[in-house]
Amino acid sequence: MRQYPIERYRNIGFIAHIDAGKTTVSERVLFYTGVSHKIGEVHEGQAIMDWMVEERERGITITSAATTCFWLPTYLKKEEGEMEPEERKSKEYQINVIDTPGHIDFTVEVQRSLRILDGAVVIFDGVSGVEPQSETVWRQADKFHVPRLCFVNKIDRTGADFKKDVESIKTKLTPNVVVLQMPLGQEENFQGVIDLLSLKAYLFEGEHGENIKEVEIPLELKDEAISLHQQTIEKIVEQDEALTEKYLEGNIPDLNELKKVLRKSVIDFKLVPVLCGSALKNKGVQLLLDAIVDYLPSPIDLPPAKGENPKTGKEEIREPKDNAPFSALVFKVASDPYVGELSYFRVYSGTLKKGSYVLNPTNNTKERIGRLLRMHSNERIEIDEVFAGGIAATLGLKDTKTGDTLCDENAPILLEKITFPEPVISISVEPNTKEDQEKLALSLQKLAKEDPTFKVKTDEETQQTIISGMGELHLEIILDRLRREFGVNINSGRPQVAYRETISLSSEAEGKYIRQSGGRGQYGHVFLRVEPKKRGEGFEFVDEIKGGAIPKEFIPAVKKGVIEARDKGIIAGFPLTDIKVTLYDGTFHEVDSSDFAFKIAGSIALSEAVKKAKPVLLEPIMKTEVRCPEEFLGDVIGDLSSRRARIEETKSILNIKVIDAYVPLSEMFGYATVLRSLTQGRGTFTMEFDHYQEVPQSVAQQIIEGKK
Numbered sequence: 001m002r003q004y005p006i007e008r009y010r011n012i013g014f015i016a017h018i019d020a021g022k023t024t025v026s027e028r029v030l031f032y033t034g035v036s037h038k039i040g041e042v043h044e045g046q047a048i049m050d051w052m053v054e055e056r057e058r059g060i061t062i063t064s065a066a067t068t069c070f071w072l073p074t075y076l077k078k079e080e081g082e083m084e085p086e087e088r089k090s091k092e093y094q095i096n097v098i099d100t101p102g103h104i105d106f107t108v109e110v111q112r113s114l115r116i117l118d119g120a121v122v123i124f125d126g127v128s129g130v131e132p133q134s135e136t137v138w139r140q141a142d143k144f145h146v147p148r149l150c151f152v153n154k155i156d157r158t159g160a161d162f163k164k165d166v167e168s169i170k171t172k173l174t175p176n177v178v179v180l181q182m183p184l185g186q187e188e189n190f191q192g193v194i195d196l197l198s199l200k201a202y203l204f205e206g207e208h209g210e211n212i213k214e215v216e217i218p219l220e221l222k223d224e225a226i227s228l229h230q231q232t233i234e235k236i237v238e239q240d241e242a243l244t245e246k247y248l249e250g251n252i253p254d255l256n257e258l259k260k261v262l263r264k265s266v267i268d269f270k271l272v273p274v275l276c277g278s279a280l281k282n283k284g285v286q287l288l289l290d291a292i293v294d295y296l297p298s299p300i301d302l303p304p305a306k307g308e309n310p311k312t313g314k315e316e317i318r319e320p321k322d323n324a325p326f327s328a329l330v331f332k333v334a335s336d337p338y339v340g341e342l343s344y345f346r347v348y349s350g351t352l353k354k355g356s357y358v359l360n361p362t363n364n365t366k367e368r369i370g371r372l373l374r375m376h377s378n379e380r381i382e383i384d385e386v387f388a389g390g391i392a393a394t395l396g397l398k399d400t401k402t403g404d405t406l407c408d409e410n411a412p413i414l415l416e417k418i419t420f421p422e423p424v425i426s427i428s429v430e431p432n433t434k435e436d437q438e439k440l441a442l443s444l445q446k447l448a449k450e451d452p453t454f455k456v457k458t459d460e461e462t463q464q465t466i467i468s469g470m471g472e473l474h475l476e477i478i479l480d481r482l483r484r485e486f487g488v489n490i491n492s493g494r495p496q497v498a499y500r501e502t503i504s505l506s507s508e509a510e511g512k513y514i515r516q517s518g519g520r521g522q523y524g525h526v527f528l529r530v531e532p533k534k535r536g537e538g539f540e541f542v543d544e545i546k547g548g549a550i551p552k553e554f555i556p557a558v559k560k561g562v563i564e565a566r567d568k569g570i571i572a573g574f575p576l577t578d579i580k581v582t583l584y585d586g587t588f589h590e591v592d593s594s595d596f597a598f599k600i601a602g603s604i605a606l607s608e609a610v611k612k613a614k615p616v617l618l619e620p621i622m623k624t625e626v627r628c629p630e631e632f633l634g635d636v637i638g639d640l641s642s643r644r645a646r647i648e649e650t651k652s653i654l655n656i657k658v659i660d661a662y663v664p665l666s667e668m669f670g671y672a673t674v675l676r677s678l679t680q681g682r683g684t685f686t687m688e689f690d691h692y693q694e695v696p697q698s699v700a701q702q703i704i705e706g707k708k
Contacts, residue, residue, distance in 0.1 A: 002387050004070075004094040006320060007298045009389045011346070013098040013113045015141065016123035017133035018686065021153040021279050025123055026067075028285040029097060031208065033069035066098050066344060066375045066391060073290045074212055093293045096391045114140050115418045116331045116346035116391070119296030120148040121288065126160035126276070128653060129168035132625045132660075132686055138173050147266050147297055149273040151288050155183045156190040156278040166274055178235045178262070178271045180291065181284070182228055184221070193276060193284050194225050196232045197258060202287065209282025233258065239265040259294055266295045267302070299389035305348035307405065307415040310361040316413045318349035320388045325411030326350030326358065330397075330404045331418070333450050341446075343400055344375070344393045348415070350408060352392075353385045359409040362417075365399040366409065402452050420452040423468035424620040424665055424689050427475055428493035429482075430464065436489050440465070443486035447478060454478060468498060470689070472669070497620060497666045499574040499703060500692055503613035506531040511605025513597045523589035524597030526550065526558055528605040529582040530613050535692060539566060542582040550586040550598070557595035558583055561602025570610045571617060572704045577692070578618075581606065617700045620665045623690040625658060626675065628683035633657045635678050643667035644696075662690060 014022040072092045098113045114120065120141050124134060141148055152165045162183050169177055184192040184201055192203040194217055201218070205211040217225050237247045240261045246253060253261075265271040275291055277284020299320040305327065309316050318327045332344040352358070354372045359365075373380040373393045386392040400406070403418040431437040444456045444467065455468040469475045472495060482488045508529045515522040533540065541559050550558070562583075566576040586601075624645070628636050633650070637659065640647060645663040652658070668687065675683040695703065 002322065003089065004092070006300055006322075006387070006389045008093045009298050010093055010095045010292055010296055011098075011116070011118045011299065011389065011391060012095060012292055012296055013117045013120050014123055015110055015114070015120050015137040017125070017128075017131035017137075020123045020125045020128075020131070020134070022123050024279040025121075025151065025153065025285060025288070026097060028279050028282065029095075029289060030067065030069060032210065032286050032289065033071050033095070035067065035069045066096065066393075068094065068096050068374055068391070071095055071289050071293060073293055074286050075290065095289070095292065098391075110137055111140055111418060111420065113331065114144045114146050116329055117144075117146055118299055118302055119292070120146045121292065121296075122148050122150050124150060124152045124165055124169070125157075126152050126154040126162065126165060126278075127157050129161075129165040130172040132623065132688065135172060136688060145269070147269060149266065149275065149291055149295060150177070151284075152274065152276040153279055155186060155276050156188065156281045156283075158187055160187055160190075162186065162276055169272075169274065174272055176271050177274050178232055179228060180232065180273045181275045181277075181287070182221075182225060183276050184218070190278060190281070190283065193287060194221065195287070196225065196229045198255060199225060199229055204283045204286075209285075212286060235271065236262050236265070239270055263295050267297045299348075305415060307413040310364075310412050310414045318413060320349055322351050322387050324349035324388065325408040325413075326352055327405065327407045327411075327413050327415065328352070328358075329415050330400055330402060330406060333400070333402050340395055341397070341449075342373075342375075342393045342395060343397045344391070345406060347386055347388055347390045347392070349388050351385055351387050354383075357409065358406045359412055360397075360400050360404050360406055361412045361414045362404040363399055367397045367400060367406065369394050371395050401449055418452075421470070421689065422498070423453055423455050423470060424498045425471060425475065426466050426468040426496045426498055428459070428464040428466050428496075429479070429490050430492075432489040432491065439486060439488045440482070440490060443482055443488055446486075447481065464493075471687075495669055499572070499620075499695070500577045500618040501569045501571050501574050501610075501615055502576060502578045502618055503530055503532050503610055503615050505613045507609050507612035509605050509608035509612060511601040511603070511608065513600040513604065514592075515597075521589075521592040522594060522597040522600075523592035524554070524557075524586075524594070524599070524601035525588070526586040526598065526601045526605050527584055528562070528602070528609050529584055530606070530609040531580045531582070532613070533578045533580050535578055537578055539563075539577060540580045542580065544582050544584045545586070550583075550588055551593075554588065554593065554595060554598040555583065557598040558586075558602035561599035562606045564599070565603040565606040570607055571615050574617070576610065579610075581609075617695040617703060618692040619695045619699075621662050621690050621693045622665050622668060622687040624661050624663050624668070624685060624687040626661070626683065626685040627653075627656050627658050628675075628679045630655060630657050632679040632683065633659075636675070636683065639674065639678060643671075644699075663687070664693075664695075665689075 014025055016022050070092045072088060076091055098117065122138065124130065150169060152162055154160060155162060166177060166179055180196055181193045182196060183190055184194055192201060194201045199217065201215045203213045203215055205213055236258050237243045237253065243253050243257060243261055262271060266273065273291060273295055275288055277288065279285055304320065305318045307316050308314065318324055327349045328345040328347045330343050330345045334342045352369060354369055357366050357368050360367055371394060372383050372386055374383050375393050405413065405415045407413050431440045448454055448456050453470050457466050459466055467475065467478065469478060479492055482490055508527065511526045513522060513524045541562060543555050545555065562581050569575055626636055637647065640661055640663065643663055644667055645661040648660040650657060650659050675685055
């Protein structure tokens with residue numbers, strides 16, 4: 001039987017810029033909910049949620065870690081001593097938490113986690129406020145329609161300014177914020193928080209801040225608290241007509257009414273609550289857990305999951321009910337050195353028992369669910385079944401990868417897939433010995449299945465293995481894992497940029513492949529039109545054949561030939577993108593036409609058409625933020641300009657200068673070392689892929705010559 005009703009489930013994730021304190025918040029959540037009895041610190045390399053060796057060494061999160069915990073809201077804790085275990089269970093909430101990475105190279109982890117979460121907590125650094133990656137994760141949460149609340153962390157740090165942080169959230173992310181707390185003191189005087197709904201102050205005492213003490217608001221903060229309390233209530237009341245009328249008549253709504261309206265507004269994306277605290281100093285995390293329970297949605301508060309019937313193509317809907325047909329989305333595949341391949345999935349409807357069979361409609365295969373596991377970071381608890389709204393993992397799915405649907409074979413549904421960005425950087429890898437060669441192929445296959453932004457291919461000219469990813473750090477971690485986890489001895493080449501090719505004009509061309517060699521010959525003849533598309537729109541193939549000029553069965557072969565020629569490129573061997581290819585005419589031979597002939601004809605026609613359409617090279621442009629002390633600003637800007645940077649703006653945070661710029665990725669290799677030497681080790685930078693842009697002619701020539 002289900003232990004917790006679905007309305008008491010919360011599937012939430014912590015998302016933020018790198019170093020805002022996500023993992024530290026997660027560690028406190030595990031401690032206060034009783035999952036761990038000791039707090040693991042990131043800076044000591046002991047964090048439970050950062051379980052990979054590489055994560056502990058570097059003090060960063062690389063993979064999203066999932067865990068389940070149970071929370072009794074603090075406002076019920078007073079009665080906890082008098083509660084029977086069953087009564088406690090009826091008031092507790094099951095929270096499935098996913099701690100995600102902040103580094104842009106691992107953006108895939110954030111994306112796939114947000115796809116299956118019901119709510120998110122966006123964490124901000126109390127000194128820096130909204131940072132570049134905060135904006136990226138916010139946009140990703142918008143894309144997946146995830147309701148969220150904000151937690152301004154590190155209020156105890158020198159330079160922390162809660163008001164300024166709230167202002168930066170309002171101007172850069174959303175004007176719809178509602179401030180629920182204010183800090184009791186700031187920087188080294190930070191003691192606790194003031195709740196602006198109930199107008200009560202809370203201190204966190206005991207070795208780990210586990211004892212919450214309610215106190216009166218200090219006199220010097222009372223006026224400010226009352227003024228903010230007024231603003232908060234007005235903001236909530238505005239969202240409900242009946243409450244607005246009541247309020248205008250002079251009646252102050254009670255706390256439960258306000259919470260109810262606020263909860264609905266958060267779920268409907270009308271308001272975003274803001275809380276504050278310091279996870280490292282153990283202040284404010286329990287009240288954050290209360291807010292997660294009070295304001296973030298349960299699976300039944302959100303619209304039902306939508307998908308399509310793989311047989312009929314019609315839309316299907318799955319209600320989050322235990323008795324509905326089973327449907328789930330696999331959001332992560334991980335190789336575990338002890339138990340093999342783990343597939344994490346989120347159940348949208350129905351119930352799944354271990355030992356049962358499910359259908360993977362993505363590739364029309366059946367899979368057996370041998371074992372079901374509830375995950376706690378990298379530890380596993382065996383369970384017998386999982387219900388609607390749950391998150392679990394299973395072992396040994398042979399044909400299932402990230403983004404695949406699992407469902408009841410009698411009620412097939414294909415849930416919306418997760419789309420991932422294309423890699424922008426590549427390096428070549430080669431094994432040291434024959435034995436390593438076999439190991440390398442298997443290990444790369446496992447890693448590519450785990451991470452959809454990691455790609456492996458063989459260069460046809462040099463026969464080298466080329467691996468591609470989202471950035472230098474991404475590939476560094478992959479190489480590290482190959483050596484440590486998989487025990488492969490390898491050498492790697494220098495990083496290469498993933499350039500693309502496209503066209504500037506429309507053109508048409510004919511492709512003919514005719515061979516007579518005695519007996520049956522080969523005959524394929526096509527006419528193609530190519531047209532440029534807008535940046536980022538990708539590749540499209542359109543079939544406009546009328547009156548059977550080419551029989552239907554040969555059209556897939558033409559498309560295959562076009563795709564092969566597209567992947568090899570025309571100018572310098574880089575894949576073609578942002579191009580529409582239309583097959584509009586051709587001829588065939590009753591006896592000699594074949595798939596092979598039409599495939600070659602398609603390749604020839606595309607190459608000819610592209611050559612006439614003024615092909616150009618494109619390069620990845622990175623949105624870059626550089627921070628440095630004021631005295632080094634001139635040197636840093638001068639260096640960026642020499643890297644073909646387009647500088648957008650320069651602003652100040654305390655005595656640090658922040659430069660926002662767009663820079664070609666090819667100019668940024670080894671930038672970390674240069675920046676350190678320019679700024680006496682005090683400069684930092686972050687960058688993320690933004691768009692592809694045409695390469696200047698002089699640079700394009702060098703790339704083409706280097707490639708050829």
